[in-house]
Amino acid sequence: MRFDTPATTNPIDQLKVVGRPTDRIDGRHKTTGTAPYAYERHDVVPDQAYGFVLGAAIAKGRIAAMLLDEAKAAPGVLAIVTTLDMPRLERGMMNAAYLFGGPVVQHYHQAVAVVVAETFEQARAAAYLIRVDYEPEAGKFDLAAEASNAPLVGDDSGEGSSGPPEVRVGDFEGAFKAAEVKHDESYTTPDESHAMMEPHATIAAWDGDQLTLWTSNQMIGWGKRSIAKILGIPAQNVRLDSPYIGGGFGGKLFIRADAVLAALGAKAAQRPVKLALTRPLIANNTTHRPATIQRIRIGANRDGIITAIAHESTSGNLADGKPETAVSQTRLLYAGANRLMAMRLAPLDLPEGNAMRAPGEAPGMMALEVAMDEMAEKLGLDPVQFRILNDTQVDPENPNRRFSHRDLVGCLRLGAERFGWDKRNAQPAQVRDGHWFVGMGVAAGFRNNLLTKSAARVRLDGQGVVAVETDMTDIGTGSYTIIAQTAAEMMGVALDKVVVRLGDSSFPVAAGSGGQWGANNSTAGVYAACVKLREAVVQRLGFNSADAVFADGAVRSGNRSVALAEAASAGELVAEDFIEYGDLAKTHQQSTFAAHFVEVGVDALTGEVRVRRMLAVCAAGRILNPKSARSQVIGAMTMGVGAALMEELAVDKRRGFFVNHDLAGYEVPVHADIPHQDVIFLDEVDPMSSPMKAKGVAELGICGVGAAVANAVYHATGIRVRDYPLTLDKLIGHLPEAV
Amino acid sequence: MADPSELNVNRREVMAGAGACAAVAVAPLSAGAQPTPVETPVLTQVSFNVNGQSHALEVDTRTTLLDALREHLRLTGTKKGCDHGQCGACTVLVDGRRINSCLTLAVMHQGNTVTTIEGIGAPDNLHPMQAAFIKHDGYQCGYCTPGQICSGLAVLDEIKAGIPSHVTADLTGPVQLSEAEIRERMSGNICRCGAYSNIVEAMTEVAERQG
Numbered sequence: 001m002r003f004d005t006p007a008t009t010n011p012i013d014q015l016k017v018v019g020r021p022t023d024r025i026d027g028r029h030k031t032t033g034t035a036p037y038a039y040e041r042h043d044v045v046p047d048q049a050y051g052f053v054l055g056a057a058i059a060k061g062r063i064a065a066m067l068l069d070e071a072k073a074a075p076g077v078l079a080i081v082t083t084l085d086m087p088r089l090e091r092g093m094m095n096a097a098y099l100f101g102g103p104v105v106q107h108y109h110q111a112v113a114v115v116v117a118e119t120f121e122q123a124r125a126a127a128y129l130i131r132v133d134y135e136p137e138a139g140k141f142d143l144a145a146e147a148s149n150a151p152l153v154g155d156d157s158g159e160g161s162s163g164p165p166e167v168r169v170g171d172f173e174g175a176f177k178a179a180e181v182k183h184d185e186s187y188t189t190p191d192e193s194h195a196m197m198e199p200h201a202t203i204a205a206w207d208g209d210q211l212t213l214w215t216s217n218q219m220i221g222w223g224k225r226s227i228a229k230i231l232g233i234p235a236q237n238v239r240l241d242s243p244y245i246g247g248g249f250g251g252k253l254f255i256r257a258d259a260v261l262a263a264l265g266a267k268a269a270q271r272p273v274k275l276a277l278t279r280p281l282i283a284n285n286t287t288h289r290p291a292t293i294q295r296i297r298i299g300a301n302r303d304g305i306i307t308a309i310a311h312e313s314t315s316g317n318l319a320d321g322k323p324e325t326a327v328s329q330t331r332l333l334y335a336g337a338n339r340l341m342a343m344r345l346a347p348l349d350l351p352e353g354n355a356m357r358a359p360g361e362a363p364g365m366m367a368l369e370v371a372m373d374e375m376a377e378k379l380g381l382d383p384v385q386f387r388i389l390n391d392t393q394v395d396p397e398n399p400n401r402r403f404s405h406r407d408l409v410g411c412l413r414l415g416a417e418r419f420g421w422d423k424r425n426a427q428p429a430q431v432r433d434g435h436w437f438v439g440m441g442v443a444a445g446f447r448n449n450l451l452t453k454s455a456a457r458v459r460l461d462g463q464g465v466v467a468v469e470t471d472m473t474d475i476g477t478g479s480y481t482i483i484a485q486t487a488a489e490m491m492g493v494a495l496d497k498v499v500v501r502l503g504d505s506s507f508p509v510a511a512g513s514g515g516q517w518g519a520n521n522s523t524a525g526v527y528a529a530c531v532k533l534r535e536a537v538v539q540r541l542g543f544n545s546a547d548a549v550f551a552d553g554a555v556r557s558g559n560r561s562v563a564l565a566e567a568a569s570a571g572e573l574v575a576e577d578f579i580e581y582g583d584l585a586k587t588h589q590q591s592t593f594a595a596h597f598v599e600v601g602v603d604a605l606t607g608e609v610r611v612r613r614m615l616a617v618c619a620a621g622r623i624l625n626p627k628s629a630r631s632q633v634i635g636a637m638t639m640g641v642g643a644a645l646m647e648e649l650a651v652d653k654r655r656g657f658f659v660n661h662d663l664a665g666y667e668v669p670v671h672a673d674i675p676h677q678d679v680i681f682l683d684e685v686d687p688m689s690s691p692m693k694a695k696g697v698a699e700l701g702i703c704g705v706g707a708a709v710a711n712a713v714y715h716a717t718g719i720r721v722r723d724y725p726l727t728l729d730k731l732i733g734h735l736p737e738a739v
Numbered sequence: 740m741a742d743p744s745e746l747n748v749n750r751r752e753v754m755a756g757a758g759a760c761a762a763v764a765v766a767p768l769s770a771g772a773q774p775t776p777v778e779t780p781v782l783t784q785v786s787f788n789v790n791g792q793s794h795a796l797e798v799d800t801r802t803t804l805l806d807a808l809r810e811h812l813r814l815t816g817t818k819k820g821c822d823h824g825q826c827g828a829c830t831v832l833v834d835g836r837r838i839n840s841c842l843t844l845a846v847m848h849q850g851n852t853v854t855t856i857e858g859i860g861a862p863d864n865l866h867p868m869q870a871a872f873i874k875h876d877g878y879q880c881g882y883c884t885p886g887q888i889c890s891g892l893a894v895l896d897e898i899k900a901g902i903p904s905h906v907t908a909d910l911t912g913p914v915q916l917s918e919a920e921i922r923e924r925m926s927g928n929i930c931r932c933g934a935y936s937n938i939v940e941a942m943t944e945v946a947e948r949q950g
Contacts, residue, residue, distance in 0.1 A: 027873035028865065030881030031888060033816015033856035040815035075779050120810065121801040122780065197820045197828055197882040197931050246818070246882030247931050279821040476880030476932045631876045631934060638933025663825035663929060670926040674935040676918075 001528035003451075004582025006687040011550065012527065017488040017495060018692075021627035025500065026244075026480045035244045038216040039201040039276050044241075045212075048203060049078055051116050051265045051275030052123035053257060054130055055109030055285055059656025060139035060349045063103045063112060063132055070129040071115060076122030079268035080130070081261070082113040092226025092255040094158060095287075096321035097352040099230065099257050100264070105134070106318060107351040108657035109284035114261040116269040123275075139349030140316075141656040143291050146346035147314045153323050153345035159250075159515035160448035160696075161328030161360030167341040169397050172297075175308035175338035179299025183375045187296065187367035187722045189326075190648035191658065192289040193282070193666050194356050198246020200286060201276035204262035212239045215259050218248040219512035220471040224505045226255040231263060242503035245475040245513075249639075250355035252475070253514050256286050283351075283661035288649060290315040290324045290353030292363050296371040299338075304379045306390045310340035311368060316348035324353065325360030329446045329703070330368050332589060333408075335392035349656055355514065357639060358699035361447050362706070366643065366724060369443035369707030374720065382426070383442050383711070384416045384595075395589045404588040404688035407619040408444060411595035414680060415442070415617040419597040429718035429736045436601035437736065438612070439716025445594025445616065445704035449686075449695040450517040451585045454525030455508035455578035458487060458533045462572070464553055464565030466491050467499040468529075472510035472522040474502055476635075477698055478628030479518060485625060486523040486692070490530035492550030493564060508576055516592070516696025519624055524579040524690035532575035537567040584688045592620040592700045596637070596708040602716045607731035609713055611641055615678040616705070621686035621695035629697050634677040636701025642669045643702070644709035646725050787851045789814065790858025798845045804838075805829045807845035808855060816856035816885045820929070827928035830886035830893075831855050837893035839927075856885035859892070867948065868892055871941035879932035887928045891942045894924040895949065916946050 012018050029035035042048070056063075066082050088102035098104075100111050113130055117123035140146055156162035176182065202215040211233065217223045220240050228235035245252060258277050266273040277285060292315045299308035313326035323345040331341055356362070376386035388409050395401040416422070424440045425431060431438040456470040466487050474480045484498040491498075501507065508529075511521035538545040543557040554561050567573060584590075599613040616633050623629045646667040649658040660666045679701075685693035706724065714720050719734045786795040789812060796811055805822070808814045808831070817840060820828030824842040831840045832854040860866030868888050871877070878884040897904075898914050906923040907914055914920065921939050930938065 023873050024876065026881070027878070028862040028869075030878055030884050031856075031865070031869040031872045032860055032862050033814075033885040034862055035881055036815065037818075037882065039819070040809070042813050042815070119780075119799060119802075120806060121799045125801075195931055197826060197880065197929065198818070199820070245880060246820075247880040249931070276819070279823060279825070476878075478879075627876050628879075631879055631932075631937060634936050635879055635933030638935060639931075662823060663821045664823070668929060668931060669933070669935070670929055671922040671935045671939070672926040674922075674933070676939070677936040 001531065001577055001579050002582060003579055003690055004584065007691045007693055010691050011490050012692055014489060017485045018624055019622060022481055022485060022625050024478055024481045024628060025484050026474065037198055037244050037246050038203065038214050038242065039274055041203055041214045044214055045205045045272045047271055048274045049116050049118060049269055049271040050120040050123045051114050051262055051273045052127040053111050053261055053275060053277060053281060054113040054127045055281050056105045056112050057132065058105055058134045058136045059108040061105050061134055061136040063105065064135050065133040066113065067131040071126045074122065074126035074129055076118035077115060077126045078118065078271060079116040079265060080113060081264045081268050090229050092230050093222050095254050095352065096318045099260050107284065107349060109281050111257040111261055111285060114265045116265040116273050139656045140347060141350055141651060142653045143293065143316045143346060143348065146316060146348065147293050150314050150344035150346035153343055155322040155325055155343065157325045157355060157359045159355050159359050160450045161325040163325055163328050163331060163341055163343055165343060167331060167339065167397065170338035172308050172310050172338045172340035176297055176299040179307050180302045181300050181378050183298045183371060183378060185296060185371060185374065185722060187294045187370060189292045189363040189366055189724045191291045191651065192356060192643060192647050193649055194249040194251030195663060195666060195668050196247030196249055196251055199276045199279060199282060200252065200256050200258040202259040202262040203272060203274040204266040205272035206266055209233065210237050211263055213259050213263065214241050216245045216252055217242045218245065218252045218473050218475055218514055220473060220503060220505045221509040221512060223255050227259055230255060230260055240505040242473055245473055248475045248513065249357045250359065250514065251286055253355055280662045283649060283658045283666060287352045287354035289356035289359065290317060292324050292326045294326055294367040296367055298371060298375045300375065300379060304381045304386055304389045306334055306336040308338040309334065309336040312342040313364065314344040314346060315353065316346040317353045319347060321352055324363060326364035328360040329364050331397060332395060332591060333444065333446050334390040335396055339396060350651065357636065358447055358702050361703040362643065365443065365446065365704045366706040369704050370710050370722065373711040384412050384421060387444055388412055402588055404590045405684060405686045406591065406593060407682055407684065408593040410682055411593055411617040411619050415595035415597050415615055418680065419615050421597065428715045433601065435604045437604055437716040438599065438601050439712045441598045441708045441711030441715055443596045443704035443708035443711060445596055445700050447516060447592050447696065447700045447703045449590040449592055449689055450515050451581040452511050452517055452521050453578055453580045454511040454521040456510065456526045456529040457508050457574065457576040458529045460533060460537065460568045460573040462565055462568045464493065464563065465497055465499060466493055467501065468526055469501045469507040470510040470522065470525065471505055471507045472502050472518065473513045475513045477513055477518055477632060478625055479522060481628060482519055482523055482624040483526050486526045487530055490527060490534065491564065493553050508578065516699040520690050520692055520694040520696060521579065523624060523692050527691050528577040528579045529575050532577045533573060536573045536575055537564065540567045540573065579690060588688050590689055590695065592695050592697060594618045594700050594704060596705045598708040598712045600709060600712040600716055602713060602731065604735060607728035607735055609645055609726060611673065611675055611709065613675060616701055617680045617682065618697060618700055619682040619684055620697040620700055621684060621689055622693045623681045624692065624694050626681060629681065630679045632698040633679045633701035636699060637677055637705050638669050638674050640702045640705030641673060641709060644706035644724060644726055648725050783846050785846045785849050787848045787853055789853045790855060796845065800844065800846050802845045803841050804843045804845045804848055805840040808840060814855050814857055818882050818885060820882065827890060828883050828886040830889040830928060832889055832893060837890050856888060859888065868945050871945045875937045875941040877934050877938040877941040879934055883928060883930045887930065887938055890925060890928045894921060895942065895946050897924065918943065
C-alpha cells in the first residue's frame with residue numbers, strides 16, 4: 001500500500017480497540033519469567049556450548065602476539081578464535097568500529113578473542129589465561145582538546161535528526177550584532193551509556209552453511225544483512241530470531257561482537273554457542289552517546305521576538321564515525337529570520353559514538369532549552385510565554401513548508417495550567433521547604449516523526465483467529481500490543497482472537513525499533529496487510545467489498561452476516577503487504593511536541609538534587625495505546641533525569657577508555673530518584689503520518705526533560721550549571737546562604 | 740634527606756636498565772611465559788529446594804546460584820543483568836529473604852529453600868503482585884521484572900516485619916508503609932526502561948489490599 005495522500009476515514013477511526021488503554025498482551029509472560037530472552041533459549045537447539053569474549057586492554061595500537069597454550073589446555077575448552085586468526089572483517093550497517101579480525105586495536109575492550117568451553121565457568125577461566133602482547137600507540141581521547149581543530153561535518157543520524165555541515169538562513173552575524181538582547185553561552189553534555197538491563201547476547205548455530213542467531217536486536221532486517229556482510233555469507237543463509245529484547249535504547253540497533261563471536265565460535269567448535277557480553281565489557285565494547293560541546297547564541301528584540309539564532313555543536317568519534325546531530329531540532333523548533341547551525345567532528349580514539357535514545361535531540365535540547373530559559377530571564381519574560389511567542393507553524397528554513405500538525409503551544413499552555421506554573425515566583429532561590437531550596441523548570445520537547453517502509457503478514461484460520469507475523473521488534477515499547485490492537489480493529493475481532501509473532505527474520509521486514517518510528521510504521525504495515533486480508537475475506541464470502549463491515553467477529557453486508565471464521569473454513573487465508581510512503585514527509589514537516597515541567601528540591605547544605613514532581617504534555621498524533629505510550633514517556637523522562645543529574649561515562653584521557661564501565665560506576669536513576677510522574681496526551685490525529693494517524697512518542701519523552709531539570713535547579717538555587725550532569729560538586733560551593 | 744649520590748647509580752646504568760625493560764616488553768610472550776598448572780574444576784554435590792521441588796545438583800564450585808538456576812535447572816525467569824550485584828535483576832528469595840543470586844555460590848545453599856519468579860505465579864495463575872504489575876504497566880522490556888517482583892514481595896514483608904530503612908523516621912515504632920519506604924527499599928532493582936512510577940503504584944495497591 002502506498003500512502004501518498006492524507007488519510008481519510010478508515011476502520012481504525014472506530015477506536016473500539018485502538019486508542020484504548022490496554023494491558024500488554026505479553027504481560028503474563030514478562031511478569032512470570034516465561035518470556036524467553038536471547039541467552040535463555042535452551043529449547044531451540046541442543047548441545048549448546050558457552051562462549052566468553054575477551055576485550056582489548058589498550059585503546060589504540062596493534063596486537064603483536066597472542067599466547068594461547070594455557071588457555072587451550074584449560075579444562076573444558078572446545079575452541080578459541082582470536083582476532084589474529086583472520087583478516088579484519090567487514091563492518092555491519094551504520095557502524096564505524098570494526099568488530100573483529102586483524103591485529104589493529106581501534107578502541108578499548110574491542111573484542112580480541114572468544115573462548116568456547118563446556119561451561120560458562122570454564123570459558124571465563126580460560127579467557128583470562130590468554131596472554132596478549134600489545135604494541136600501544138598514542139591516541140586522542142580528549143574532546144575539549146581536539147575541538148578547536150575539528151572540521152565541519154554534516155550528517156543524518158538515520159534516526160530523524162540531521163543537518164549539513166552548516167546551515168545559514170538570512171544574515172545571522174548581522175542580526176545577532178544588531179539584536180537588542182543577546183545570549184551567548186557554551187554547554188557540554190558527557191558521553192552516556194545505554195545501560196539496557198539485558199546484556200548483548202546471542203546463541204549461534206550452524207546447519208551446514210545456514211546460520212541461525214537467537215539474539216537481542218532492535219532491527220532484524222538490518223541485522224540479517226549486517227551479519228551476512230560481516231561474515232561474508234549470503235543473507236539468505238542467515239536467520240535472526242529476537243522475540244523478546246531486554247532493552248536497547250539504540251545500543252542494539254546493530255550487530256555487535258556477541259553475534260559475530262557466537263557465530264565464529266560455533267563454527268570453530270562445531271557446536272551451537274551461547275554467549276553474552278559481560279556487563280563490564282559493554283560500555284567500551286559497544287556504542288555510546290557521544291559527548292558534545294555546544295555553543296548557542298540567541299538575539300531578540302526587547303519584546304522577545306527572536307531575530308537571530310545559532311546553534312553549533314562539536315562531538316568526537318572514530319574515523320568513519322558520525323557527529324552527534326545536536327543542532328537538528330534548532331533548525332525547526334523556533335522562529336527567527338536569521339539562523340546558523342553547524343556541526344563539527346573531532347577524530348577521537350574512544351569507542352564508537354552512535355545512536356542512543358533520541359540521538360541529536362536528547363543532548364541538543366539539553367543545551368537549547370537551557371539557553372531559552374536564560375534568554376527569557378534576560379528579556380524579563382516568563383519562559384513559557386517566551387517559547388509561545390516564538391512558535392512557528394512553518395519550517396523556518398523554508399516557510400512554504402508547513403508542519404503537518406503542530407501544537408507545541410497547546411502543550412505549554414495545558415502543562416502550565418496543570419502544573420501550577422502561575423504560582424512560580426519569577427525570581428530564583430526564593431522558595432524554601434525545610435532544608436530544601438525548591439524550584440520549577442520548563443522545557444519544550446521536540447522530536448521528528450519518521451516514515452519508513454514496513455511489511456506484515458496476516459493469517460485467518462478456521463477458528464476466527466487472526467495471526468500477525470512481522471519481523472518488527474518489541475524492546476519494551478509495547479509493539480506486541482499495538483499490533484494486536486490494529487489487527488483486532490481492522491478485522492473486527494476481540495483482542496484475544498489475535499496472535500502476534502515478532503522478531504523473526506523469516507517474517508516480512510518491518511520498520512524495526514529505532515528513532516521512535518516503530519509504532520506508527522509497523523502498525524501501518526499491519527493495517528495494509530489487513531486491508532488485503534479483508535479483501536480476501538470478502539471475496540471468499542461473496543460480499544460486495546465496498547459496504548462490508550467487519551465487527552464482532554463477523555462480516556456484515558446489507559442484511560447478511562457471516563462469522564469471520566467462515567471465510568477460512570475451507571483453508572487458512574493469508575495476506576501480506578507493506579506500507580510505503582510518498583512525498584508527504586517532504587511537503588510537510590512531521591514532528592512531535594511536548595512540554596516538560598519539573599519541580600526539584602536542592603538540599604541547602606549538601607546541594608543534593610531531588611526531583612519532586614514531573615509532568616509531560618505530549619502532542620504526538622493518535623496515541624494507539626495510552627497505557628504503554630505513557631510508560632514510554634515516563635521511561636524517557638526517567639532517562640532524562642539520569643542525563644540531567646548523574647549519567648556520565650568518565651573518560652580516562654591518558655589510557656583512553658570509559659572508566660566507570662559497569663552499573664555501579666555508571667549511575668542511572670533508581671526507584672528513590674524518581675517521583676510519581678504525570679503524562680498528558682493531547683487528543684489529536686495527524687492524517688499526514690499514515691492511515692494510523694499516529695506519530696512516534698518513545699523518544700519525545702527524553703527530549704527537553706534534562707533541560708527542564710536544569711532550569712528547575714537554577715530556579716531553586718540561582719546557580720546556572722551548563723555542564724551536565726548537574727552533580728552536587730557543581731552546586732555546593734555556590735549555594736545561597738542556608739540560614 | 741639522603742644524598743642522591745648515595746644511591747650509587749650512574750646515568751649509564753639507568754639507561755641500560757631502561758633498555759632492558761624495553762627489551763622485555765617486546766620479547767615474544769612465550770619466552771617469558773611460565774605455564775601455570777591448570778586445575779580441573781572442583782565439582783560438588785549440593786541439594787536445595789526450588790519452588791517446592793527438591794534438586795540435587797553436581798556443580799562447579801564457581802557456579803553462582805543464579806547460573807545454577809538458569810543453566811542447570813533452566814529456570815530462566817531469574818535474569819542476569821550484571822553478574823556483579825549491581826542491578827537486582829537476579830533477585831530471588833532464599834528462605835524467605837531476598838538476595839542477589841549472582842553474588843552467592845550455589846554450593847553455599849545446601850538445604851535452603853529458594854523461590855524464583857516461576858514459583859510465585861504462572862501465566863494462567865498470576866500472583867496478585869504479578870497481576871498488579873500488568874494492570875499498572877510496571878514494566879516495559881520485562882528483563883528486570885522478575886527481580887522487581889521478587890524484591891517487591893520481600894519489601895512488603897520487610898516493612899510488615901518492622902525492619903527499618905534509611906528513610907524510616909522512627910526506629911522505635913512500627914515501620915509505616917509509604918511510597919518513600921517502597922522507593923528506598925526497591926532502589927537495588929534498576930529498571931532502565933524507567934517503570935518506577937508504575938511499579939510503586941502496583942506495589943502500593945497490593946500492600947493496601949493485604950491491609
